[in-house]
Amino acid sequence: MGFFVFLPLVLPLTAWPIARLAEQHLHPRTATRLLTGVATVMAACSTLCLALVMVVGTAQLPGNPLPDGWSDPEVRAAVPYDEIVGKAAIPALGAVLAACARALWRHGRVRRRAHRALAGLPATGVAVLPEAAPYAYALPGRQRDRVVVTTGLLEHLEPAERRALFAHERAHLAAGHHRFLLAVQLAARANPFLRPLRTAVVYTAERWADEEAAQRVGSRRTVASAIGKAALVSRGTPAATLAGFAAPGPVPRRVAALLGPAPAVRCWPSLFTSVGLAAWCAAAGTAASAMSSANSAVTMVLILYAATPL
Amino acid sequence: MTEHRQRARRRGQGELEALVLRALREADGPATAGWVQERLGGGLAYTTVITILTRLLAKGAVTRERAGRSFAWTPDSDQAGLAAHRMRRVLDAESDREAVLASFVTGLGPDDERLLRELLDQSRGED
Numbered sequence: 088m089g090f091f092v093f094l095p096l097v098l099p100l101t102a103w104p105i106a107r108l109a110e111q112h113l114h115p116r117t118a119t120r121l122l123t124g125v126a127t128v129m130a131a132c133s134t135l136c137l138a139l140v141m142v143v144g145t146a147q148l149p150g151n152p153l154p155d156g157w158s159d160p161e162v163r164a165a166v167p168y169d170e171i172v173g174k175a176a177i178p179a180l181g182a183v184l185a186a187c188a189r190a191l192w193r194h195g196r197v198r199r200r201a202h203r204a205l206a207g208l209p210a211t212g213v214a215v216l217p218e219a220a221p222y223a224y225a226l227p228g229r230q231r232d233r234v235v236v237t238t239g240l241l242e243h244l245e246p247a248e249r250r251a252l253f254a255h256e257r258a259h260l261a262a263g264h265h266r267f268l269l270a271v272q273l274a275a276r277a278n279p280f281l282r283p284l285r286t287a288v289v290y291t292a293e294r295w296a297d298e299e300a301a302q303r304v305g306s307r308r309t310v311a312s313a314i315g316k317a318a319l320v321s322r323g324t325p326a327a328t329l330a331g332f333a334a335p336g337p338v339p340r341r342v343a344a345l346l347g348p349a350p351a352v353r354c355w356p357s358l359f360t361s362v363g364l365a366a367w368c369a370a371a372g373t374a375a376s377a378m379s380s381a382n383s384a385v386t387m388v389l390i391l392y393a394a395t396p397l
Numbered sequence: 398m399t400e401h402r403q404r405a406r407r408r409g410q411g412e413l414e415a416l417v418l419r420a421l422r423e424a425d426g427p428a429t430a431g432w433v434q435e436r437l438g439g440g441l442a443y444t445t446v447i448t449i450l451t452r453l454l455a456k457g458a459v460t461r462e463r464a465g466r467s468f469a470w471t472p473d474s475d476q477a478g479l480a481a482h483r484m485r486r487v488l489d490a491e492s493d494r495e496a497v498l499a500s501f502v503t504g505l506g507p508d509d510e511r512l513l514r515e516l517l518d519q520s521r522g523e524d
Contacts, residue, residue, distance in 0.1 A: 197491055197498065204483035207415040207476040216481035222488070223501040235484065240501075252501060259499050268499060292499065308520055315517045318502040319510065336506035339513050346520050 092139055092383040093172075094375065095132035099280035101372025102129065104365035106287040110340075112362035114350045115294035116262075121366065122291065123267045126284040128373050130274035132380040134183055139380075139387050140176035186276040194269055201226050205233065213253065215241065221321040223252055225259035232260040243320045248313035251304045255313075258299035264292045290337050297341055298350065311345035314338060411483070413441075417449045418458060418472055418479065427462065427469030456482050 102125050109118035205214050205226075213234045221240035226233045234256040241249060259265070267288055275285040297314070301307040318338040335343075344350075357363045420436045421428055428436075434446045450470055453459040458479050461468040505513065 193491075197487070200487045200490075201484065201498070203411060204487050205480050206411055208480050214480070215477070216484060217477050218481040218485065220485065224498040226498065237481065255501060264499055289499075296499075311520060312517060314502055315513050318505055318513060321502060321504075335512050336503070336509040338502055338505055339509050339516060342513060342516050346516060 091379040092136055094379040095129065095136040096278065097280065098372045098376040098379075099126075099129045099133065099278055099284075101375075102126070102281070102369040103283055105362070105369040106283040108362045108365045110287060110290060110294075112360070113366075114352045115291045115298055117352070118291040119264075119267055119288055119295050121369075122284050122288050123270050125369050125373050126271050126274035126281050126288070129376050130277035130281055132376040133278040134180070135380045135384060137176050137180045137183060139383050140173060141180045142387065142391075143173040143176075145173075145177060183277050187273050190272050190276055191269075194272075198226065198228070201235070202228055202233075205235070221317065223256060223317070225256040225264075227260055227263070227265045234260070240317055240320065243316055244313055247304060247306070247309045248316065251300050251306075251310040251313040252317070254300035254303040255296045255310065258296040258303075259292070262295065262299070264296065267292055290340075293337065293341060294344060297345055301345060301349070307345045307349065311342045314345070315342050413445070413449050414453055414458075414479065415476060417446065418453060418476070421459065421470055421472040422475070427464065427471045429464065429467055429469055431467075433470070453479075458482070 102122070105125070106122060109122060113121070208214055210231060212232065213236065216235065216237045218237040219239040221237055221243065223234070223236040223240050226235050234253060236252065236256075240252075244252060271281070271285040271288040275282045297310055301310045304310065315338075358367055416437060417433055420433050423436070424432065430443065430446045430450055433450070434441055434443050437446070450459060450461070450468075454461060456479065458473055459470050460473045461470045463469075
């Protein structure tokens, strides 16, 4: 299996161009699905690859619980026996699993707490909270999905803009965007090279909901002004960007996109454009990642099966 | 295990707060803790009622005024107000809540506000 086992660790780099271009050139729905799919497969392959390298690493440890045959010279000759990489893979895999477990746990905790906070209210799809701080979000739930919005935000919006806000949040819930977001969160923790994909999906999911809302209320401009006003009244919340970082943040980009024409729905971009090339590059990277980790896994299983005295 | 028990206890507190608040709102005017305890009937100790009322006071959900040797309590906010307060605490406790809850808008960067105003003015000008 040789160096193939390490490929899935770096192949996420092939998805960087599409993560950058999808926002501009693909319909947000296509972009969200494509990037989430690519990120999930690549994260799974990269974790599997870490696990395979870890087997080699643990075989070196004295007193390991593995069968003796696994540290045979023949096995070592067949698997990439590298003391440093093998041992480094053990804490790396531990860190990945811990980070993913922590992300899952936090996700569940925030949702549980938010639902509990709304416990005394009538069981409706929309919870309006009397609160000066302007915020709104979609809260997915097992029994009931809810849209949470404060009076502080609603009072700044015209009736049509309120409809746009609710349509946006309902679109998040109807399409299950929280699942996409959770998947890319976990992927970004499994392999740091996948972080640009997470950033891209967080943005395209918002754009997806914006486009759905624009269709529902029948006016792109209304959605744009709802987003703009909401962002301006809640500007007290600090943005998670570096000061002096010149690129415009997500909110102005969303507003600008809504003030422009509606994005075309294409299934798969042509190869002869930059975005097409980037998409095919990511697809090839994903396929290579899947194949090399499958190849490594099969080789490893065969070798170890042969080396294990039964 | 202890965490599980704690969670059960915390949920109990939330429900008790809602019960006490509802009882207070059924009163004509300010009510004493003893009246609330009587109103709620079985099971609740006087000190528990006092504890819950004090907690509601800290949350701004009730007000109190001295009446003789004890306090008279008045509800100041309804269920929605209490829910808003609890939600605020949930959001404040999560440093990167963006990671979990897809909020309608995120914060604005240094130049974003100017850019946003320009965009909105432009769109208004086209009307």
